[in-house]
Every structure is written in structure tokens, then in C-alpha cells.
Amino acid sequence: MIFKKITAAVSALVMAAGMVSVLPQNSSPVLTANAASAYNYAEALQKSMFFYEVQQSGVLPEWNTVQWKDDCMVDEDGNETDYVKGGWFDAGDHFKFCLTNAYSASMLAWGYLEYKDAVDNAGMGELYRNNLQWGLDYVMNCDMGNGKMVGTIGDFKGGSTDHNIWCSSEVYLRKHHLNNGDWKRPYDVIENASVAGLSAAALAEGYLVFKDTDPDRASEYLKHAKSLFKGADQIRDCSDIGGMTGMYKTESWVDDCMFAALWLYKATGDKSYLNKVEQDYIPLFPKEEQDTARKFTWGLCWDDTSQGAAFLYAQITGNKEWTAHVKRHLTYWMGEDSKPFFGKITPKGLSWLFQWGCLRHATTTAFLAKLGSDTLFKGTDVENKFSKWGDLQMNYCFGDNEMGYSYVLGMGDKSPTAIHHRTASGVHDDHWNELGQESGGNEGWQTEYAHTLYGALIGGPDSSGDYGDYKVADFQYTEVAIDYNAGYTACLCAMIDDYGGKPLNNFPVKETPKWAEWEVAAVLNGKGNSYSEIKAWAMNHTAWPARVAKDIEYRYFFDASEIFDAGLTIDDIKVISNSQQYKEGEQGYGTVSGPYVYEGDKSGKTLYAKVKFEDGRAIQPTGQSEHRDEVQFRISIPDAINGKSTAGAWDPTNDWSYKGGLATASDIKSDSALNKNIPMYVNGVLVWGTEPDGTTATGSEYKFKRNGGESSSTISNPTVKCDSVTTSSAKISWNKVSGVSKYGVYIYKNGKWTGLAETTANSYTVSGLAAGTSYKVAVLANNNGKYDGDYSKAITVTTQKSSTQTTDYPTNVKANYNTQYHQVQFVWDKVQGADKYGIAVYLAGKWRVQTSNVTTNSYVTPKNLTPGMTYKVAVAARVNGKWNTTDPIKNAITVTVK
Secondary structure, eight states, X not given: OTTOOOOOOOOTTOOOOOOOOOOOTTOOOOOOOOSSOSSOHHHHHHHHHHHHHHTBOSSOOTTOOOTTOOOOSBOTTSOBOSXXXXXXXXSSSOOEEHHHHHHHHHHHHHHHHHSHHHHHHTTOHXXXXXXXXXXXXXXXXXXXXXXXXXXXXXXXXXXXXGGGOOSOHHHHHHHHXXXXXXXXXXXXXXXXXXXXXXXXXXXXXXXXXXXXXXXXXXXXXXXXXXXXXXXXXXHOOOOOOGGGTTTOOOOOSHHHHHHHHHHHHHHHOOHHHHHHIIIIIGGGOOBOTTSSSBOOOSOOBTTBOHHHHHHHHHHHHXXXXXXXXXXXXXXXXXXXXXXXXXXXXXXXXXEEOOSSSHHHHHHHHHHXXXXXXXXXXXXXXXXXXXXXXXXXXXXHHHTOSTTOOOSBTTXXXXXXXXXXXXXXXXXXXXXXXTTTSSOOTTTTOOOSOSSOOTTOBOOOOOTTSOOOSOOTTOHHHHBOOHHHHHHHHHHHHHHHHHHOOOOOTTOSOOOOOSSOSEEEEEEEEEEOSSEEEEEEEEEEOOOTTOOOOSOEEEEEEEEOXXXXXXXXXXXXXXXXXXXXXXXXXXXXXXXXXXXXXXXXXXXXXXXXXXXXESOGGGSOSSSTTTSEEEEEEEEEOOSEETTEEOTTSOOGGGOTTGGGTTTTOOOTTSGGGBOTTSOEEETTEEEESBOTTSOBOOSOSOOOOGGGOOOOOOOOOOOEEEEEEOSSOEEEEEOOOTTOOOXXXXXXXXXXXXXXXXXXXXXXXEOSOOTTOEEEEEEEEOBXXXXXXOOTTOEEEEOOOOTXXXXXXXXXXXXXXXXXXXXXXXXXXXXXXXXXEEEEEXXXXXXXXXXXXXXXXXXXXXXXXXTTOEEEEEEEEEETTEEOOHHHHHTOEEEEOO
């Protein structure tokens, strides 16, 4: 998105990478392609359809196959509330723009119309048409008459905008309701000839796609296409962009109206549309700057359809002048025109237009090149050349590039790890800065994505073909969007026509949660001779899919043996709440009650206190305060009964829930506070923890129902432990799982899980590891020949450091004080191979870089710091171009200015 603005928080010790040289401006790489491609383009198309299903807004259709996605933009009764229902979310956010929905539907339809037989023969015709129809129906329903359209739906005004919220689509409207008090997102109606024109084009194409299989729907599409085109032609202005301001700016209407008129001519055969093109639009066709030549630069995209219109006109009329125009446009993109290409051509041959979604532009132009070789230029000297160049651009995305990356997610062994997409992340606390990074920093923020965003074409590399250490906030490179996939998908149709391919039989593979979706954390708030007071959080970290539940409770189990032995009864035990996050009458208020006798203990001596929420839907994975619900409660007995002390009758140390970690947990936000001995129940299903009799949570309360539903598995993965480590290996072992004879051992490297071995034993030595390095390893149980991909029981192993191993961060950091000038000098041991050092200070809850350009092993602060002020300081080193920020923060020192 060219104009999208998102503000990112400061990241610790982030340093910029240097630029790499690129090919000379007019050089062109050798174009080569295999007779039989190494890539399965049918699989790529199948996964691109999956991406569009991920982007669906509203109540999902039965045929949607994304098992980790559910209805969204619905109120608490499940009613879809957007003014225009359905449609595609634009990108990694939750806006819906008619502009990009129309453009994307138009390109998808064009690809199918030209290569229908290839798509149908690959067995994906129905899948393709279903996804296309979803976008077209939304565009049609945005038509308000006379060219007016619903332009934007989303939080584009007011105190809380879409881009300030990071959560999954299923719970987004709950966050909106929390901020705004209603269940309906804002929308606008605009008069914009570009939007109306593109919509008319898409719907005219929709008529051509569906006229034989669904004539009634096709007729509706055509009726709206005609009306929208008439309105656009009358408006002839595109300055009214409404809620798109700051994100999408339309600057020309002529190209879109010409594009629409040509599609309407193809749909109806009515020559008045062709006459309109020749008499009204061609005279206004954009020109090159300071030139009389018609514009042949830039590329087909949502902001400029002039080259698409030129192609259609040449295709319809056979006009040699316009055919030559298309040829020049394509040779310009190949770097072979007399006018230098606007961008760069990378060493591996990508025609890189500019940094915003460079692959989107290259693959869309590749579609025109492939289509041109099959139509306009078939039998000419450039037929093969254009086709091979199109292949080159597409195959670049799959791995034939400088980095060896697949820029199509889920299509290769190595891909970028930081992806700008909220729902795919599964973030529950609105903190996304560390996604895709190796470390979550001191606070342990989430780094791993919940889901693989199969089929999404990411923005792409820089002009040299390098893909740097980009963060989520570097959205020029990390963004995905429906318009990014649009021309790429159209070109996949052409690739299947040339090379064939077969969709996967077992796609999509069911995902299982990578972390606990429901959790309870607890710490002791106070204790005495007659009571225990607990502070507990009930937490919702759901992402498979993100969801809320009304019926939520958890239970605190305690052993009353000593109480009963002292002559007290259950009536003497009190359970009360002293403080909690929500007030009585609010969603999220917890009713604390008990004690109750636990049926799992026939002796009747195990009791429990129950915290049941009036309406658990307030516990929602949308922010740092919403994802958890704090309740403080006390379990007590009287200090004395009838004047007799009850001392000794209260002993929490043998209580089941106390033994879950309350003796040592002090920070409720830390992992040590997670208490599996405080079981949690959602909709009556045990989803977290273990009861005193050993009954353990084994599944989810959520069942996927669409598309035939899901079958449940009774096989669980084993619990792994590390037995020993050396400098290069780690020996692990695990419990045997009933009914399982084979296990898979996996390691997390390069941003993904990789299989190491398959074994029938219950131990394995992971070898070939680097000294002094931490690794995540997991063991999965083989269930009927398959592994479920659930790595939630992974452990971290750290190899021993070698005797000669040098650290890549400064050690022995010391501070010297200058009391005269109130300065501090930091000195440290030199790091072998370091060319720069960086200094960071912990301020206002974040690590903030002070300098990253220190070349010696000492640093002096500015003068006149405030005496008495205390700071936490970390020193990092750059070795071989990389910064290790994790260890310096762990070894930070504290100084007080003197």
C-alpha cells in the first residue's frame, strides 16, 4: 500500500544494513526457463485461494477451508454488522476498500477468462469462482446508485483507528465496541469515477465468468456494471476518497473508465462503449512527462490501469499502434527501451519498480507479458521472449532469487519471518513489534506466528535483491494484500496453462495450537495462620480461531484434612473476593463461591473454591488488559472458635493448587506463575490444567464445523526433557504415548520447524549443534502416519560453551564516575571481530539506543547528568554485521549518577 502509515514502537539496538550494488540500469539478465518447471503452479494457485479465504470478512461461507478462522465483524448475537457485508479485508489490517476489492476481483476474473480451461483442468474452477464471487458480490453491493459507492468500511475516524489495533479479525469488533460503545464500523459513500469505473470493469468481467454457470447472478453483475459506468462517466473526477485518505489516493479516472468501457464492450458487444473509448478517453490517455508519447511507464495496478486498458484495446481492435504501445511497455520493463526503467533490475533479474510491494508490480506485468505472448504477439519474434521474462518474474517469487527465499508464504523451505498480518500472528495483547524475531526481549513478547499464511505474496526485497532483517513495521517489504496477490494470481493461471501442475490433496493441513489458548496464572497476595489470599488471572490467548466464550470458570483446589482433623467443618471455611478487575454487573465480573466438595476424592477432604464469570466474553485476546481478567480471592477459617485458637488447622502447602507453583511464583506476568493445578473450564470443557485425580485438559472447546467439520484425535504428543548436553549435542527423552510406535524429532531453525529424525525409541541425541547456543526442540507422536504439527510442548536446550569460544557481546562492563561533570564512563573487554559497539538505556519501560557508532571499548556520557538518577545500561557489539541484543540486556549493569 503506497500511502499506508503505521507507527512502530522503538526496538532495541536496531541497526541499518548497507546497500548492495545492482546491475547497471540498462542491463538485462539472460532469460532462461525449464521446459518442465521446478514449481507446482497449481499448488501456488490453490494456496493463493486460501489467502483470499483468510481475507474474507463477515459470516463465512460453508466452502471456506481455513480452520483457524471464524465469523468476524459480528455482534454478540452473531449478526454481521458492516453496512456492506462480506468482501475482503484489504491487507494485514481490517479495512475494506471498494477500490482494492474491485481491482483484485478484476484481475482474478481476467486471469480466469483468459485461461479458464487450464484452471478447470487442474480441478480448481469451482474453488476459483467461489473466491471471485465473494469479491464481486461485495463490489456490487457497494453500489449506491449514480456512480456513488461505499468507499471504505473500517475505523478511519474517531479516537481509535484500525491501524492502532492489533488483534485477530474474529475479535476486532469487540475491541471496536470497547473503544466506541457500538457494534457498527464507520463507512462512507463517495463519488469517485476511478472507484466506480474499476467496479464496473470487475462486474462486467464477472458477467463473462458466470453467464453460463449462474446466469441470474451474471445478469445482476452486468446491470450494476452498466449503471456504475454511466455514473463514473458523468462524475469524471476522482478527488473524493473519503476514508481512504492517507492510505489510497486515486489520481486519474480516464484509465479506469477506459478499462471499464472495454470490458463492457466485450460483455455486451455494444459498440457505443468502444466509441466512447475512441472519442472520449483515448484523446485523454495519459502522456509521458514532457513528451507527446502515450504513457508506457509505471505498471498495471490499482492506482493505474492505463496499461491494462491499452492491452485490451489492442486485443479487441488489433490496432498496430496500440499493439506497439504494449510491446514498448513490456520491453521497458525488461530494461531494453531507450527510456531507462524507473526502478532497478536485480542481479537475478527481478524488475524492481520501487519499494512498495515490488513483487506485486513485477508479477502483474508478468501477467501482461504471458498473455501478450499468447495473444497479441503470438507467432512474432517477441513471443518466446515475453513468455520467458514472465516466467522469470514469477519464479523469482518462488525462490530463484538472490536470497533463496520463497516470497510466497508456505511455498518453500525458507521465507521471510516477519509478516505484517494481524490475524495470522494470533497476538493477544496488542504487542507485535517482536513478531518474527529471534528474541522477545526482556519482557518475553511473542515472536512466533500462530498461523502459516499460505499463498500470500509478500512485498519483496530491496532494489539489490536483498531482503534485510526487516521487522513487522517495515511494511513496504513485509506487507501482504489482496491487490498484491491479484495480478500474481492471474499470472498463475497462465503458468498452469504453460506448465500444468496439480493441487495438493491434503491441503489445508489442520493446524493445532502452538501454545495454550486458555491459561490461569496465580500468585500469593497474602497468607497467614488462618488464610491464603490469591491473585489470579484467567487468560484468553485463543488463535485457533481467536474467540471469546460466555461460560468460563476455574477452580482452586485445597486439602481440608487438617481443618477437619481440628474439629472444624466445611461451614467454617469462607471463600470471598476482596478485589477484581470488573465491577458487579459488568461482563467479566467473577462470582467467587465455595467451598465445594470435589467428587474426584472419595474421602471428601479435597475441596475447591470456584471463580465463575458472569460473562466471560470480556476476557478477549485484544489487548494487554483485555486478554486477562484479574480476581483476588481469599480462603480462610476463623482465628478461633468458641475462644479456642485454630492455629495449626490451616496448612496451604499440601493444597493441590498451591503445589502448582504458588510457593515460588512472585510475578503474575511471568511463566512461573502459570498454574496448571488451577483447572479452567470453558463451555463445560476442561481446557487448562489438571484436577487432583489426574484428569487433564486434552482438547479444545472449539469444533470446526464448516466444510464437513473436523475429526477429533485422541493421540497427544509426549512431554520432552533434556537429559544432557555437550558443546555440539543434546540428548533428549520423552514419555511413551499409548498407541504410538513412532515419533518425529523436530528443531526450530531459520524461522521454521524442521524434521530431524523419525524413531521408535523414546530418546534421541540431537547432534551438529553450535557451542553455547540455545535451540527449541520438539517431539511429535505419529498418528496414523501423520504428525499434527503441534509444537506447544517444545523445550529449549542450550549447548555447553567451548573452552575457546569467544562471546559476541561485551563482558566485564564497568562504570567509572566523574563527580565534577556528573558523567559516567563505561569500559568493557574488547569483543573479537567487533567493528562497532552500541549503548542502550532502559527508559520508560523500553530499551532505547543512545549510540551505535562506538569504535573503542569505552564510552563517556554527556556532561551534567542529574545526580542521584539511576539507569540500567546495556552494551552490545556488532560482529560480522550482526548485533546480539539479547545477552547484553541480560547482563546490563545499573549505575547511579554521582
